[in-house]
Amino acid sequence: MTSAREKILDAYEESLTTVGVAATTLDAVARIAGVSKGGLIYHFPSKEALADALIERFTGMARTSADQLQGDAATTVRHFIEMSSSVGDELDTAWLAVMNLSRNGNQSATRAVLELERSWHDAILESTGSPLVAHMTKLLGDGLYHSTSFVSESRESLPEAAKLLPSDGEREAIIRTLLDLLDE
Amino acid sequence: MTSAREKILDAYEESLTTVGVAATTLDAVARIAGVSKGGLIYHFPSKEALADALIERFTGMARTSADQLQGDAATTVRHFIEMSSSVGDELDTAWLAVMNLSRNGNQSATRAVLELERSWHDAILESTGSPLVAHMTKLLGDGLYHSTSFVSESRESLPEAAKLLPSDGEREAIIRTLLDLLDE
DNA sequence: GTCTATAGCTCGATAGAC
DNA sequence: GTCTATCGAGCTATAGAC
Incomplete structure (x- = not known):
C-alpha cells in the first residue's frame, strides 16, 4: 500500500506533466490523489512545500x-x-x-x-x-x-x-x- | 517605431520565457509592454487571442x-x-x-x-x-x-x-x- | 489523519470615460 | 486607441469539526 504522501506526490507529478503548472491546483492534485484538499494540506502545508518534496x-x-x-x-x-x-x-x-x-x-x-x-x-x-x-x-x-x-x-x-x-x-x-x- | 500590437506580443513572449505561464498575467504583460490592461485588451480581446496571435x-x-x-x-x-x-x-x-x-x-x-x-x-x-x-x-x-x-x-x-x-x-x-x- | 467551510487574494474580462 | 474602475470566478491557505 502506497502512503498518502507518495500518492499525493504522484498526483502532483501527473498533473504537472499532463495539464501543466497553470492548471495544477491543489484541488486538482487532491482529486487525482483521491484525498481532500484538507488531507493534502496536512501532508504538505503549502504549495511550495509540495514542490520542494x-x-x-x-x-x-x-x-x-x-x-x-x-x-x-x-x-x-x-x-x-x-x-x-x-x-x-x-x-x-x-x-x-x-x-x-x-x-x-x-x-x-x-x-x-x-x-x-x-x-x-x-x-x-x-x-x-x-x-x-x-x-x-x-x-x-x-x-x-x-x-x-x-x-x-x-x-x-x-x-x-x-x-x-x-x-x-x-x-x-x-x-x-x-x-x-x-x-x- | 514598433506597433503596440508587436510590443505586446514581445512582452508576452518575454514573460512566458522568463517567469513562465503561471506568472504571465495580462497585468504583467501590459506592464512589460508599457500599456495598460485596457490597452492590451483592445488589441487582444482575450488571453486565448493573445496566445493564438x-x-x-x-x-x-x-x-x-x-x-x-x-x-x-x-x-x-x-x-x-x-x-x-x-x-x-x-x-x-x-x-x-x-x-x-x-x-x-x-x-x-x-x-x-x-x-x-x-x-x-x-x-x-x-x-x-x-x-x-x-x-x-x-x-x-x-x-x-x-x-x-x-x-x-x-x-x-x-x-x-x-x-x-x-x-x-x-x-x-x-x-x-x-x-x-x-x-x- | 482527513474532512468541510470559508476567508482573503488575484486573475481575466467588462463597462465606460476620455 | 488607451485609460481607470470594478465584477465574478477560481485560487491558496486557515479554522475547526470529526
Missing part, C-alpha cells in the same frame, strides 16, 4: 540514475542512449514535472535538473575518456529524449509525429557510430 | 527558418547545428514561448512546434539523402539546443553549468563527423 524525491532518483551509468564505455554509452529513448518510467515522469517547475521560475528545480545533467555528463566522460564522444553521447541522448517525449505527448493528436523518431535500427547505428569514434 | 507569428518565423535550410548537405548540416547553438534570437525566443504554451495544454502550440520539427527534419533528410545522418543531425541539434538554452537560463545562478556545452572546436568536430558519415 517533489524536487527532493527527484534528486534521490537522479542520484541512483547517475550511479547506474558507471561502467565501461560501451555499456555506459548504450545505457544512456537507451535510457534517453524510454518514456513513461519513474525518472522520466519526475524529470518532466521538475523541468516544468524549473521553466516556471522554481530555482530549486533548475538546480536539481542541472545537477543531474552534470552527473550524467561526468559519468559518460569518465567511462569514455573522450570529451568529444562524451558530448556527442550526451547531446544525442538529450535530443532523443526531447523528441521521444514530445512525440509521445502529441501522438494522440498527430500520429504522423512518430516519423520524427529514429527506428531501433538507426538507434543501434548511432550507438555503433559513437563507439567507433572511440576506437579511432 | 503569438503562435501565428511563430508559425511565420518557422516557415522562414525551414526554407533557409535548403541547400547541399554540408551547408544544411552546418547551418542546422549552428542554429541549434544560438540562443536569444527571434525564433529561439518565440520557440521557447510557444513550447511553454504547448507544455501547458495549448494544442495549437503543440501542432505548430511539431510542424516546425517536421519541416526541419524533412529539409535535412532531403539534402543529405541519408535517414541515419538526418536523424543524427536532428538529434544532435535538438540536444545542443536543449543544453544551450537550459544552461543559458541558469547561468546566473550556476556559472559552472557552461561545462555542459561543447566547445567551438568540439562543435566543428561534430559537424565533421556527420559529414564523414555521408561519405562512407
Whole structure:
C-alpha cells in the first residue's frame, strides 16, 4: 500500500506533466490523489512545500540514475542512449514535472535538473575518456529524449509525429557510430 | 517605431520565457509592454487571442527558418547545428514561448512546434539523402539546443553549468563527423 | 489523519470615460 | 486607441469539526 504522501506526490507529478503548472491546483492534485484538499494540506502545508518534496524525491532518483551509468564505455554509452529513448518510467515522469517547475521560475528545480545533467555528463566522460564522444553521447541522448517525449505527448493528436523518431535500427547505428569514434 | 500590437506580443513572449505561464498575467504583460490592461485588451480581446496571435507569428518565423535550410548537405548540416547553438534570437525566443504554451495544454502550440520539427527534419533528410545522418543531425541539434538554452537560463545562478556545452572546436568536430558519415 | 467551510487574494474580462 | 474602475470566478491557505 502506497502512503498518502507518495500518492499525493504522484498526483502532483501527473498533473504537472499532463495539464501543466497553470492548471495544477491543489484541488486538482487532491482529486487525482483521491484525498481532500484538507488531507493534502496536512501532508504538505503549502504549495511550495509540495514542490520542494517533489524536487527532493527527484534528486534521490537522479542520484541512483547517475550511479547506474558507471561502467565501461560501451555499456555506459548504450545505457544512456537507451535510457534517453524510454518514456513513461519513474525518472522520466519526475524529470518532466521538475523541468516544468524549473521553466516556471522554481530555482530549486533548475538546480536539481542541472545537477543531474552534470552527473550524467561526468559519468559518460569518465567511462569514455573522450570529451568529444562524451558530448556527442550526451547531446544525442538529450535530443532523443526531447523528441521521444514530445512525440509521445502529441501522438494522440498527430500520429504522423512518430516519423520524427529514429527506428531501433538507426538507434543501434548511432550507438555503433559513437563507439567507433572511440576506437579511432 | 514598433506597433503596440508587436510590443505586446514581445512582452508576452518575454514573460512566458522568463517567469513562465503561471506568472504571465495580462497585468504583467501590459506592464512589460508599457500599456495598460485596457490597452492590451483592445488589441487582444482575450488571453486565448493573445496566445493564438503569438503562435501565428511563430508559425511565420518557422516557415522562414525551414526554407533557409535548403541547400547541399554540408551547408544544411552546418547551418542546422549552428542554429541549434544560438540562443536569444527571434525564433529561439518565440520557440521557447510557444513550447511553454504547448507544455501547458495549448494544442495549437503543440501542432505548430511539431510542424516546425517536421519541416526541419524533412529539409535535412532531403539534402543529405541519408535517414541515419538526418536523424543524427536532428538529434544532435535538438540536444545542443536543449543544453544551450537550459544552461543559458541558469547561468546566473550556476556559472559552472557552461561545462555542459561543447566547445567551438568540439562543435566543428561534430559537424565533421556527420559529414564523414555521408561519405562512407 | 482527513474532512468541510470559508476567508482573503488575484486573475481575466467588462463597462465606460476620455 | 488607451485609460481607470470594478465584477465574478477560481485560487491558496486557515479554522475547526470529526
